Amino acid sequence: MEAWIVITICAAFLQNLRSALQKHLRSALGTTGASFVRFGYGFPIAIAYVTALHHFAGYPFPDLSVSFAVWSVIGGLAQIFATILLVYLFSLRNFAVGTAYSKTEPVQAAIFGLLLLGERLTPGAIGAIVVGVVGVMMISVARMPLSWRNLLVALTGRTALIGIASGAIFGISAVAYRSAALSLDGPNPVMQAAVTLACVTTFQTVFMLGWMLLKDPSEIGRVIRSWRSSSIVGLAGVTGSACWFTAMALQQVAYVRALGQIELLFTFASSYFVFRERINRMEAAGCTLIVTGILLLLMWK
Template sequence: METWVLITIAAAFLQNIRSVLQKHLKGVMGTTGATFVRFGFGVPFALVFVGLLAFGMGYPVPRPNSGFAGWVTLAALAQIGGQALLIQMFSHRNFTVGTAYSRTEPAQAALFGLIFLGDRLNAGTLAAIAITLVGVVLISVARSASGAPALLRSVFSRTSALGLASGTFFGIAAVGYRGASLSLDGPNFMMQAAVTLLAAIVLQSLILLFWMWLRAPGELSRVRAAWKISALVGLVGATASFGWFMAMTLQTAAAVKALAQVEMIFTFASSVLVFREHVNKVEIFGCIFIVAGILVLLLV
């Protein structure tokens, strides 16, 4: 099995753990604070990754260039934008439908990767993206009272627009991170990913810190009070992001994001095994589609 596949599956698993931990944080702080924790408390661990590679393994630290600065800034801002749109959907009806549209990220990443980086995908990879997308949509709308028909009827609704826009931003972010890492041109995919991660989350942390200070100063004290679980979120989140960046240095963003849909299965398993939630047939079919799409992706 290829290296990028193993790394992506591990990153998806860690991202699911981070999401579960962040749910606990939502009980003690607001959305802005919980979002900041993901980045701000990850900075020390990103520094550790770079340090271990540089001093522990002897890899030279690549010198950032203007191309790197442009790509990483675009990706960092796009990721914050995508997250903000997802959060905005919380206040709208039929949130699950919007979430389903946001999961078009791999398809959009394929388009942006072709436009900006010249990444070309074969027919098998495109088919895999389509199959996993169907699975994700099924799981997303399985517990919605209106179900799949609402997904079609709501094409021009505000919620679906927010979901599609969120997927667009996340797709741009994925391609941007791949562009940033590749622009470093060595010494290897691990160091390139580590430096990209460090630059991105430092920038994101500063932006969110300034936003909290300006708009929600009370969040700062709540973040400090929950520093223990926040540090755990930072560790898991930074490690997951390191995995994403390594995988996207080795493979196209679209292929990585298509395989990353396996996270939905991990989330599904968590809801059943940890939270003891009921499973319905639509969710099972969704998981089958995701697994089928991943198998197609791995076999082409």
């Protein structure tokens, strides 16, 4: 099995863990604070990770460039706003459905990858991604009585648009991160991904601290007081990001994000066992299509 596949599955599991913890934090913190903790408590770990790779693995630091800085800032800002939209989405729909809307990302990532990096997919891979997205759409309408009106609302309503926007911005972020990592003249993809992660999370922490100081300084105090649960979110978030960054340095973004839809399997498990949210037959069928799309992707890549 190729390394990027294993790394992506680990990333999806850790991302689901982080999102579940953020949903719990949403009751104690605002949307901005719950979004900030993944960066604010994660960046010291990212810096420690780079330092460990340098001192213990012997990887030299890559030379930074203007191109790296530009892509890192674009990716960092996009991830911040996409995360805020996703956390807000959890307050509008249940955990599984909220995550499902954002999982339209692979199609959008494929488009951005083509436009920005010139990355093309095989016809089989495109078909596999479409199968997975159809599964996502089935999950999004599973709680509504079947009718054309409800289908239209599900695909064009406020909740859907927020979720799709979140997926689009996550797609931009992923392509930007891959561009940043590839712009480094580094020793290997692991070190390139680690340096990108450390620089991006540090920038995101500074940016969001400034934002909270301007908009709601009291939120900073709440973030500090919740350090026990917030630090776990930061650890899960930065570890998952390290896996995502490494996978995207090894493989095209669209493939990585399409395989990353396996997160929805972990999401449904969390939704059922942790949040006690019931899963109906349509959601189960959508989940089956997502798994089918992933298997087809691995077969036809």
